[in-house]
Amino acid sequence: MSTRLERELFRxxxxxxxxxxxxxxxxxxxxxxxxxxxxxxRADAIVLxxxxxxxxxxxxxAQTHDVPITTRGGGTGFAGGAVPDGGxxxxxxxxxxxxxxxxxxxxxxxxxxxxxxDLRRRAREEGLxxxxxxxxxxxxxxxxxxxxxxxxxxxxKYGVTGRWVASLDIVLASGEQLTVGHEVKKDVSGYDLKSLxxxxxxxxxxxxxxxxxxxxxxxxxxxxxxxxxxxxxxxxAIARVLTCAxxxxxxxxxxxxxTDSDFTVLIDAEGGAEELKEALADGASSIEAPTDRxxxxxxxxxxDGVSLQVTARxxxxxxxxxxVPVTRLAEAIESTVEIGKRHGLEACSWGHAGDGNMHSTxxxxxNDEAQLHAAEDAAEELFxxxxxxxxxxxxxxxxxxxKRAAAAQALDGQVQKLNRQIKDLLDPKGLLNPGKKLP
Amino acid sequence: MSTRLERELFRxxxxxxxxxxxxxxxxxxxxxxxxxxxxxxRADAIVLxxxxxxxxxxxxxAQTHDVPITTRGGGTGFAGGAVPDGGxxxxxxxxxxxxxxxxxxxxxxxxxxxxxxDLRRRAREEGLxxxxxxxxxxxxxxxxxxxxxxxxxxxxKYGVTGRWVASLDIVLASGEQLTVGHEVKKDVSGYDLKSLxxxxxxxxxxxxxxxxxxxxxxxxxxxxxxxxxxxxxxxxAIARVLTCAxxxxxxxxxxxxxTDSDFTVLIDAEGGAEELKEALADGASSIEAPTDRxxxxxxxxxxDGVSLQVTARxxxxxxxxxxVPVTRLAEAIESTVEIGKRHGLEACSWGHAGDGNMHSTxxxxxNDEAQLHAAEDAAEELFxxxxxxxxxxxxxxxxxxxKRAAAAQALDGQVQKLNRQIKDLLDPKGLLNPGKKLP
Numbered sequence: 067m068s069t070r071l072e073r074e075l076f077r078x079x080x081x082x083x084x085x086x087x088x089x090x091x092x093x094x095x096x097x098x099x100x101x102x103x104x105x106x107x108r109a110d111a112i113v114l115x116x117x118x119x120x121x122x123x124x125x126x127x128a129q130t131h132d133v134p135i136t137t138r139g140g141g142t143g144f145a146g147g148a149v150p151d152g153g154x155x156x157x158x159x160x161x162x163x164x165x166x167x168x169x170x171x172x173x174x175x176x177x178x179x180x181x182x183x184d185l186r187r188r189a190r191e192e193g194l195x196x197x198x199x200x201x202x203x204x205x206x207x208x209x210x211x212x213x214x215x216x217x218x219x220x221x222x223k224y225g226v227t228g229r230w231v232a233s234l235d236i237v238l239a240s241g242e243q244l245t246v247g248h249e250v251k252k253d254v255s256g257y258d259l260k261s262l263x264x265x266x267x268x269x270x271x272x273x274x275x276x277x278x279x280x281x282x283x284x285x286x287x288x289x290x291x292x293x294x295x296x297x298x299x300x301x302x303a304i305a306r307v308l309t310c311a312x313x314x315x316x317x318x319x320x321x322x323x324x325t326d327s328d329f330t331v332l333i334d335a336e337g338g339a340e341e342l343k344e345a346l347a348d349g350a351s352s353i354e355a356p357t358d359r360x361x362x363x364x365x366x367x368x369x370d371g372v373s374l375q376v377t378a379r380x381x382x383x384x385x386x387x388x389x390v391p392v393t394r395l396a397e398a399i400e401s402t403v404e405i406g407k408r409h410g411l412e413a414c415s416w417g418h419a420g421d422g423n424m425h426s427t428x429x430x431x432x433n434d435e436a437q438l439h440a441a442e443d444a445a446e447e448l449f450x451x452x453x454x455x456x457x458x459x460x461x462x463x464x465x466x467x468x469k470r471a472a473a474a475q476a477l478d479g480q481v482q483k484l485n486r487q488i489k490d491l492l493d494p495k496g497l498l499n500p501g502k503k504l505p
Numbered sequence: 506m507s508t509r510l511e512r513e514l515f516r517x518x519x520x521x522x523x524x525x526x527x528x529x530x531x532x533x534x535x536x537x538x539x540x541x542x543x544x545x546x547r548a549d550a551i552v553l554x555x556x557x558x559x560x561x562x563x564x565x566x567a568q569t570h571d572v573p574i575t576t577r578g579g580g581t582g583f584a585g586g587a588v589p590d591g592g593x594x595x596x597x598x599x600x601x602x603x604x605x606x607x608x609x610x611x612x613x614x615x616x617x618x619x620x621x622x623d624l625r626r627r628a629r630e631e632g633l634x635x636x637x638x639x640x641x642x643x644x645x646x647x648x649x650x651x652x653x654x655x656x657x658x659x660x661x662k663y664g665v666t667g668r669w670v671a672s673l674d675i676v677l678a679s680g681e682q683l684t685v686g687h688e689v690k691k692d693v694s695g696y697d698l699k700s701l702x703x704x705x706x707x708x709x710x711x712x713x714x715x716x717x718x719x720x721x722x723x724x725x726x727x728x729x730x731x732x733x734x735x736x737x738x739x740x741x742a743i744a745r746v747l748t749c750a751x752x753x754x755x756x757x758x759x760x761x762x763x764t765d766s767d768f769t770v771l772i773d774a775e776g777g778a779e780e781l782k783e784a785l786a787d788g789a790s791s792i793e794a795p796t797d798r799x800x801x802x803x804x805x806x807x808x809d810g811v812s813l814q815v816t817a818r819x820x821x822x823x824x825x826x827x828x829v830p831v832t833r834l835a836e837a838i839e840s841t842v843e844i845g846k847r848h849g850l851e852a853c854s855w856g857h858a859g860d861g862n863m864h865s866t867x868x869x870x871x872n873d874e875a876q877l878h879a880a881e882d883a884a885e886e887l888f889x890x891x892x893x894x895x896x897x898x899x900x901x902x903x904x905x906x907x908k909r910a911a912a913a914q915a916l917d918g919q920v921q922k923l924n925r926q927i928k929d930l931l932d933p934k935g936l937l938n939p940g941k942k943l944p
Contacts, residue, residue, distance in 0.1 A: 193748070262696060285751070
């Protein structure tokens, strides 16, 4: 039996764009990557609009009838930002189409449901480059990347998703559609509204499409992988790389518990490869610099797969994305393992060393309630450690559902007040992704 | 005789931080670069606070007594954003001190009154680089650069001021002091409040200090200057440069009326100099590539001096900063000259070709009322042309006082409404730089 809400949405959108919340296929829309820590949401209805106009209709309906809306992109988030707690789950995955590239203007017109990898591939076909490469780029959608301000290895040199946004098509809480930002590279004709939407996790408006900036593809990107006997020598190498004039495109690390072997530094050199190799050399037990396309692809596939491999170890994990000053990286890496130990959990970290942004992770069996609780406690200690070191509780995952308590600790009271005022201004009824992002 | 307002501010700040608005030295604080088009403001009092705490005191006083506050940085703006119309003129020039560089973290702690050039020099001393280089960098202050989101030649590759802001110390309309943003490179723990302040032209809060990101100084920057017999061949060369994988740091143009000689393209190569020279070659009447430090400095001093040289031609100018799609650059350059002709004014343009951001300029005698009026009319036509080509009315100068009518044309009604709501939220009494930025 469909609910009254489902029937009304059915009338609004048509049969094929509404999915019964109790149907077999619905489960996938009620969870994101926090499934690995046992999280599952619930919704009263699931809609899969195919056009921005349909999104606007649903939002206007929700506004009139006081129904909360949780927006979901590729469902690859680690903070539960897309996990609904009742109301409408709006999946953007049908807001698709082929991204259109304007090679002369270095510009892409991108529907919200374009996967990150598809945008990167389309750009490459035109000799252009879209740098952000978050971990699950074959699944993650540009709309979600923007809504979380996603990062990835190559954002070390090139900056996170928000830096590449020219303009956004959005649906406001009222159901109004508008475009914020401008497709030219420089525009100061109004306040920077688009940046307010970037990283807002569906709490200020719904992103239905975007114009993204691109750049000419770099002529060369050559990975160099160096292994070290311990954290101290690996982190020292990272510090030396940071003093090179040749900035690598990526500067990653994986600690020994992550690789189950050596502390590893992985960089992507766009020039100055010799200088960078030299910077990595001291204390390294091995250095590899594959030049063969196949080997290079394999290396990055291995790097992208780390998160899943770590999950597979015990069947689940709690993985956070703290950021610390690069000068405190070694401390944060060692503290992660120690915090895990105190809670009886195997811990590891890897991530974007150059940004001080690390995926501190506690491995667990997701069916073991005691371990799940221990991991949540460990995560709280992790956030406290990041703040103590002068860092942030989230570099790229966002606050979502799981980090609201930590955000209350991290953000100054006045800043929290301003955040709340912005939220109240753009979503007076609090219907857009309620219970997320704000402490 | 000092006014009551002056006496109260005197009591609040002390004698040396308040300047009589009718004193001889006051005039300089009542105008900015729009003086070249005959603009001069007026104030009831001028304050020159030395600490963020003093700024907060003045703002809290103004809030209680309903006194408008216009904030002024280096006074190099072209949009009249710092030209007061009564109330308090708050000059930030004493919020100084030496910028502190943290070389390991690629971070600078910068008081608002640091000049752009000083920050660039201090960074260089530590082997680091602060890319934005707006025209008047020896006079312009970082606080003003942030408040206008200033650009410059090297922001073609590196992005405008806002991209380099880590966190901002601000004083809100209420007089509250707070810090928005974070000094780590990645942080998504709240909404992007700092970007809301960037480019807000003193209408949402007052910037008293900042943490700015830096990067390692590029090993080499070699300018290449190419001259062309006409606009078409120069713009064709620009298009060829845009297809090179070697992205130059700067990609500038100066049209023939600007140089009083040839259409000129100036790039700054950080690599791939041969490839870039080749891209510039076709149709060029000459190519110069100085490698001597002295010659290089001279070349950039010449480029930086263009704006003043053009002013000197007839004693005044109306110079706007429209942005058009790079594919429409030739049309915009030619239209500028034609619009000038129709209004009996000599016109020229130069600027940031790679960003499609041009300084379209009408030369005039600033004492000639008829010419001033003609130039204002010409500027309106210029804005209409930019919008017609799919561009923006301001790439870097901002809206200030002089472009409010154009902004009303440029911005969609819903976007204007959102801008106004943001303003009302952060400055409910409308006392911060009233009559600026918003249409």
